[in-house]
Amino acid sequence: MKTLTNNIFCTLLLVAISWSASFAQGGKSGGAKVSGSLLNEQGKPMDYATVSLIRATDSTVVKGALSNDNGVYTFENIRSGKYLIKASVVGYQKAVTTPFTVPESATTVTAPALSMHAGSTELKGVTITATKPLIERKIDRTVMNVENSVLAAGNTALEILAKAPGVTVDKDDNISLKGKQGVTVMINDKLTYLSAAELATLLRSTDGNTIKSIEIITNPSAKYDAAGNSGIINIKLKKNSQSGTNGSITVGAARGAFWRDNTSLNLNHKEGNLNVFGTFSRGDNKNTRDISIDRITRDSAGKPTYFNQLTRMPHVYHYNNYRIGADYDVTSKNTIGFVVSGYSNSELDNNNGSTKIGATPNRVDSSLTTVSTIDQSYKNFAANLNDRFKIDTSGQELSVDLDYSKFKNNSIAQYNTNYFLPDGSTPHAPQLLRNQTPSNITIYTAKVDYTKPISKTIKLETGAKFSSVKTDNNLQAQIFNGNSYVNDTTRTNRFIYTEKISAGYLNLNKQFKKTSIQLGLRGEYTQSNGNLLGSTPVDRSYFNLFPSAFINHTLNDKNEISFSYSRRIDRPGYDDLNPFVYYLDPYTFSKGNAFLKPQYTNNFEFNYTYNKSINVSLGYSRTTDVITEIILTEGQKSFQTNLNLQTQNSYSLNINAPYTITKWWTGNVDVNSFYLGFKSDSVGTGKLSSGQVTVQVKATQTLTFGSYRFEIRGDYQSPLTYGIYKIKPRYGVDAGVSHSFANKKANIKLALDDIFFIRRNNVSSHTLGNDFDIRQINDSRVGRLTFTYNFGNNKIKTREHKSGADDEKGRVKGAN
Template structure:
């Protein structure tokens, strides 16, 4: 009942505010308006054509816009006077219409439909040399334009994220943005709802050739889900929009210490009433990883020294696919269906040697463990979507309904053979295995509505609901008397159900040189975790409000400042809540925590931009009940284990500076520096107060050398200084990548070469920030890989359908479509 009252009050307030704004807008003085529509040579709506409004007296440009998806354009609030309309698209003849005299006798003009004609002279000699930069700064986000990047060839989405400015990815695939974990990763604007492990597997199975761009949003608006204390990473997949039938075929091979293969097919057919598209990618990746763990366990009087080394070889085979259809009901309404899925399987073979003694360098006994692991992951998502343009003023409504199902099966066998100091058998081998099948089902639906109240004001409203169900089984078996026997004390089943209902309102108002956006999001959460075997149930129901504020001020033509604030939440992922004990080896394991609480973050950010090139941001956030991965030793069992716990609070300060430089006509440079300080505090960890903090920085740079329109070279490098996160001290990490590309056959065929970690610099070292915990974890993996990728494009490639988004309304278009 309380939830219904909150929701009713929230929307009643929004509707009253909307009515007031409408009345206020209607009371203003009416001015003139010119509208029109552009068609191509086949009399189809022409989207994103450049339209200029000119002064009829001297043909000077007054303002510009782009046509919408339905080919229409509008110039509103025009003062009295005479105007011309100019329509221009590369490859077509420039067209002028008018003059149109706006005065007291006539205020509204409907320009007759304009059908563009191709310009044979321009098409014959056209050479497109300008393209989007690799890193593009926008007012509310940073965009990595992956589609044409050399370094993306043959890499997966997870590997590409490692090259993104301010982003770090650890050995387990956990992602941090500007030194903070808790990133909400989205695909095509839709949440994944996956645990950290499942998300890492999804990103490993997504080939770079399928990615169009990656958006880094550090302080999202209320339109987005409130999850993600460090922001949102939105991965946008390719979707060909060209008319006719077209596509591309790619194949690549790579080699480091092992072979790599990848291939992909992209097809698209677009006609007047529908657009059918699909793509599939296949990848094989075999790689190694080496891990050394040196630790001391026990008390001052009784210490045990462990020196563990392991080498594992892993092979993963990934397949992902996407298919969909858009049906254009008419120029203003579109209905679409999308199918997106992936399938991955792999196996690991690890040889682990653990030397045990009572002092450094002495071996009293050892454990030799040849362990194996087989895994299989599948996922599929069905999406039904609708988008409608309700009028020429920009009033829009969109709706999405999603159903997703993810399955995972993992089987591990641990063979532990005990040896004495001379290497002879010490006691019978201890052999056990784990089977951990899991199923995740997700149902979600949302509706978004946009209303331009007047020229300077816009209102966004939306509703969303989602239901998540997970079923995790864990079977632990011991090998006794030549047969497998279930260990009921270590086997378990964990069920988790979650329902989130949300509503939001955003109001955006533009003044002369100031833009202000206020937002409020309401989210009501119902969750239930049930450890069936242990008969433990954790149930939570809570309601939260999440306000946002954005202010942008243009000080002059070259100087711009901004301020933003948001409140956000992070709920525990399903893997962290699962109380199973998952063994890495005999002395190392992970364990979930079903009593984890959600964490809440208040974030503030101040930004400065000079000529939209030099961008500097200063951020501060405070998080309560921060969820942190904690690595601890058990002195009684002499083991080392990882779990997620709620520490009391985290304070994070960061400064980010980026500066793309066009050094010469053929040499461009993108540079990004992030400096941050993370401080963690909690009153009780292992019976004592705990506090940690450290200033760290990340530096990313990429250089592009363009020899001509068909040949270019790239190199990129990164350096991450020593940092602290929770109870972990992480040593510096760094690496350098190289790439080159060459196009042939009128850009239909392209060949790309990429070299990752050319000097074998990447490695990881972790120690404890807790003085009483004495361990060092060193890791090295197959980071140096050389790849060669070939791509062939075929079919129609009309310039008119490329949907180039540029011009005077570019930023407005982004804001309207953000989050879709």
């Protein structure tokens, strides 16, 4: 079936290319390209304004569009005639150009300049003006504009991500999109190449005040790496866009169970052809969580043993992040640049757990206490060199990125376990374990992208990429023998993993009068080697084709539909492949699986958009060899690992609706319903067939009164089944207020997360020999106070750059 699908898409792509070439040589143009720009009274671009092209003779609306970040709008294939442009945006007066003519033979026409003036409504002496909406729907993605959000102040990237439409962050900080795990996270369009645990560490150490927006792309094109079965989340960081010297400083404090603080500094200097920029952020985050586990194990005769485990896990996290770069305009068409970034983070966990063991639920035959101290450090250095060359004015462009990243992580852990009988006596000496786990990860990537407009309505995109990753994990385990610590040969080991991926892609875009079509094909060749010293290495090499197709059709100025398809791959995370054993206590541990295979997904999605704002999407995907977290038992011990299950079928319905009640009261409702069906005929000693319809609702209200902005957000998730897990409902409420002053250069924000302290992570499993209930209480009610001050000049916009090393980083642990 896979071969047939690939052959069909290859044939379609070749036919499309041949047809496009003949069209470019002999086809007739569908009309002229009309473009223009919108500015406000200060001469600054008006982005995301609603723009209409109107026939001057009868006032008929011909086409609609939105202005981009630079205030520029474009209408394709416009017939000859007399027209005018009408523009509107909340908080501004509507603006209309003088009539202009599109000549019969014209190919491009520039509409008259249009200036928009702020409209204000007096409400008890308060002036209301427009801001970019919190949730914004674009043709191929949903955008969460974090920069203007009160709730983002003082939060980390991971905490903000949990508030995004369709996104869920579970008790272990795994990220899901519309219920599906396997999300690829990018930062500034660059892959992160990190494991799930390392990605969580990275996002926890990214200050929310440095984030501009979060883009959610559920069905990426062939231009993107094929990794990520549920789509891509792209976190866009702020980049100062003014000339001269300017920047901002943010200082924040927060209080949950403990005090927290954060500070960030952004600087930018532009002079002539040179632009230099930098960001530094630091923070201390101390919190705690309590985990309670009730479980039952049974011996070969079916006799049960009852365990009641309670662990308190205080956690101290400190981070220092930096990012420094420069862009230099060699000529008006060629810009070179570099970015150096990194972090130095530390983490200290002091876990205190107790376990009661008995033959009946209320009987204690023995007990144990485990005190563990885990001291971890994470260091990263990354460098990017890039060159962007605009070959001509038609849009032909060539860009090159070279990336290098080095991660050095280290963990020193001490586990002390004492055993007790019911009378309080100790049957034997305590068990003392000590681990040291240095880990080194090196990543090299190189990519080149080329864009060529074949005609006014046809564009070709192509490119290639190579990445090389090496991870070296060395577990040095020791046990106390009564006199000193000695090497524990049963656990000490070293795991080295290498991976090389060579990729190329081709995208062909065709624009008709009301319809746009994009066909894409990406090929990736992967070579990997997992070597647990002392065991047989696991070698793999495989080549895959990843076709994609996108069709977008405008029914009229208010209604738009689209369909998309893509084939995706998810390779196992580096941690998931590492077969080391990590203990919570002598009866509970986790270990990797060096024999994990990649999983493959076919994604289909249909979208309907009303009035450029309300969006409804229907999705279906089928994943084979789905990588799934499983808990298995070995006698009285339970351990977590990952296995390849046979299939996962996913059905989803998403509705996102922004609305305006008055000029000062806006809102957004995001409703996401999905069904995840897992099926496997062989899991351990049993079979698995699970699934459940789940509904997620997120609602945000924003009220603006002059320089004051209020936000309140609520979320709810109904019961969810994921593989072997049954997850109880989750819900909570957040609120915040901000005030701008000092001519809008200063801003102070006060926010409270989880006001009623009701967000919980409660999970159970009663399948495949499992019988357990987990209750987790996080330090989720946190009050935050954040102050930001902007300084410097406001003139020229700097270049926004994307590099090529972010996919691989997303699979590493401890990254920033």
